[in-house]
Amino acid sequence: MLLDIARGPWLLGSAQPDLVTHRSRFGPVVVPGFGVLVAAADRNVVLGRGGAGFPFATKLRTAASGRALRRHVVVNVSEGEPASSKDAALMVTAPHLVLDGAVMVADALGVRTVHLVVPDEHAFVTEAVTRALAERAEAGEDRRLRWRLHRASTGFVSGESSAVLELIEGRENLPVVSWHPAAVKGLHGQPTLLSNAESFAQLAAVVLAEGRIPGTEAEPGTRLLSITRGNRIAVQEVPHGTRWQAVLTDEELDRPVLIGGYHGQWAPAGALREAAVSVASMQDLGLVLGAGVVIPLPVGACGLTYTAQVTRYLAGESAGRCGPCFNGLPALATAFGDLAAGRVGADVQELADLVRGRGACAHPDGTVRLVSSAWTVFEAEIALHRVGRCSAGESNFSRSA
């Protein structure tokens, strides 16, 4: 995949990624302290950007509460989803904004070590982070802080939060059952604030921006989108409330668009025309922005066949640790492949029910979410395939087998 990064209005607004440029734009890093930081996250509705959209302020409060010998901060830059490149784009464009956010959180929680989890498969991301850390050390910043770098393995599920904690604790980089959220019991059973890189950048930006925050009143801030176009991913930063018409082309809007990535849902053709890039507007359509992955169905492709291929890929990405996922996803992929090939196969719905909610991580549930959405959105296409036809043309149809 080739990466195109567009200069953005806020997080991606710096001409250069270096520390001097960053400081001239945002000023010196401020550590507002726990109370002010929580209030800023609350007031500016900072939500987790790893996909789940959990309120950052709640996470902060939880990680700070209770008695603990030590607390931890983890910045997750691992980005295991192949269609997502926004964290990579963020780290090569504005690494210091992410690091400033981590400094603020570490200070608020009284933490001296910050863990940074970078994707091993993308050396340029690790290089960008290493360079940024060297710049800060040279400038004499973060004297009271230790940065520790961890390399996440390649794979769809290796960026999942419990897998990331396993990696830091020196075990295999795969998901495990977490009986408690990381903010309650994370690293070494201690409160851990683990969040996606973009969340830390948003937090730093609302603190350092001094009131000049893009977006809407209900949803301040911006959203990093990874838009798949052919073999390229375009990363674009858009203020909340931006119309999809300003983001996607007419041709893309006229086709189904997969929102939220491989664990996401299909927006039917044309559905995004009157909608905006915001949590509320997506909710109206029954969709979730998640980590901001946007995949317009490629020209000439069949949504049903495309979903079957993604489902097959996701089945292969099961860590193989949980029985229902390890056995169920390949069966589900086969059943959906049969459906796309116009064959009467196993019952897709029944298999989906057997997989849903029965794993250590969100992988089985996410895969079911994609399949269920395709089942609804491509209902007419399924009927067409049953009689041996495909709206996208016969070449698509035969490939699905």
Added chain:
Amino acid sequence: MSGQRLEVDWPSCQARGLCHELLPEIVALDRWGYPLVHGDVTPELVGAAKAAMKACPRNALRLRA
């Protein structure tokens, strides 16, 4: 009144099936032999649920309030 919930540690579970033997009231097995928990652990089932937890050779069951 709703009872406690029986939860499965999925990576630990290896489909040995003892939970179904000891607690058929709320544990069925799927086509691959993994537990399908339906319904809460009512007060009368707590004893059997604890027995199932102890008997699990993979220590993959937990009782949660």
